[in-house]
Amino acid sequence: MNLLQIAAEEEQNPLVPPMPELVIGLIAFLIVFALLAKKLLPRINEVLEERRAAIEGGMEKAEAAQIEAEQTLDQYKAQLAEARHEANRLREEAREQGAALIAEMRAEGQRQRDEIIAAGHAQVEADKKTASLALRQDVGTLATELAGRLVGESLEDHARQTRVVDRFLDELEAKAAAQSGTKAEAGA
């Protein structure tokens, strides 16, 4: 505490505060303090708070928008996947349906063809039968009629018939022979 003793002894002591300066310094500081504490700093604090709120509000808004966008994107993706799935399902179904349809139509065609063929066969068979029946009847009648008309006599009598037929056949043979003979002479 030597310093303080020296300070007390000397008149021009830099460590002993002169009263006027002490008071003036105090007042000078208190004026600045009062103005800042009571008036200016509350104002700037308010504005800083406002700015902080504005910035954070903006950030919150941006965050909300981001979340919403992500949600929408997810929704779209889900919808897209669903639609793709649905389309696949439909395509598969259509393919199955088509295949079934084709198979069915093929079976139907086969069946119709078989039917037509069977009907044709039956028709042909029936026609053949009718024809051969009719032919058989007609051939006898026609042949008899023709023969009757040709020989000009009744062939009721079997013997006569036989003779007539034999004669007819002989004639035919002779005719044929004669014809071949003339043909041979003419050829010679």
Added chain:
Amino acid sequence: MSAADTTLAFDASCKIFVDGGCGFQSPGLHSFIFKPMFEIGGFEFNKPILLALLTTGLLCLFFWKAFASPKVVPGKLQMVAESGYDFVRRGIVYETIGKKEGEKWVPLLVSLFFFIWLMNLWSIIPLAQFPVTSIIAFPAALAGVVYVTWMTLTFKRHGFVGGLKNLTGYDKSLGAVLPLVMLIEFFSNVLVRPFTHAVRLFANMFAGHLLLVMFTVATWFFMNSWGFAYAPVAFVLVMVMIVFELFIQAVQAYVFVVLSASYISGALEEAH
């Protein structure tokens, strides 16, 4: 401290290499005593007082211009003031005391910082060229404000006994040395603290001003015949010291406010 017997500045006619002239007039305590500009009933109005009042005026003007009608999107002046305000608020108060408890003390510490800084800055401002804080009365007044603040706060927060425990660093686990520790703590916290708080600022600015004056006077003193060879050396040192002082002024203002904040923080601390 009357003004009549003060030696003012130095004799400008004192030069080197002048036969029978005066020698180098080194600066001293007299460099910190000013002739009163005028007197009102024994009250002497001098240069430090003028500068102190100018400090108040300029600070009020600056912060009024900057913060009177603040905008969410700040102008240039508001931005500068805001960054200074933010520096003290976040850089000192929140760091030392904490955000929750510290907010209340922001105005005091912000005012202190800028007030002290500008008081220091006068040291290198042309025409003023005198750090007001190198007159012990001004740091003492400010340290007194801080001392009263944290002492009041200590007793308000902890009550009389709790406050005393806080001030003396009462800690049962110390056992036998507790009385000694309490004595030392009380001495250091209650008696010495305000003194060191004020003198730290005062002495730094005092010494800085002495150096500046010495090199400035030396530059002038050398400016005669062969002395011109030496003058530039002194002059360069003046420049160097100005830059150095610029740094010290800010640092001392910072240190003063950080200490104030830590004293307040100590007062708020729960007793161990």
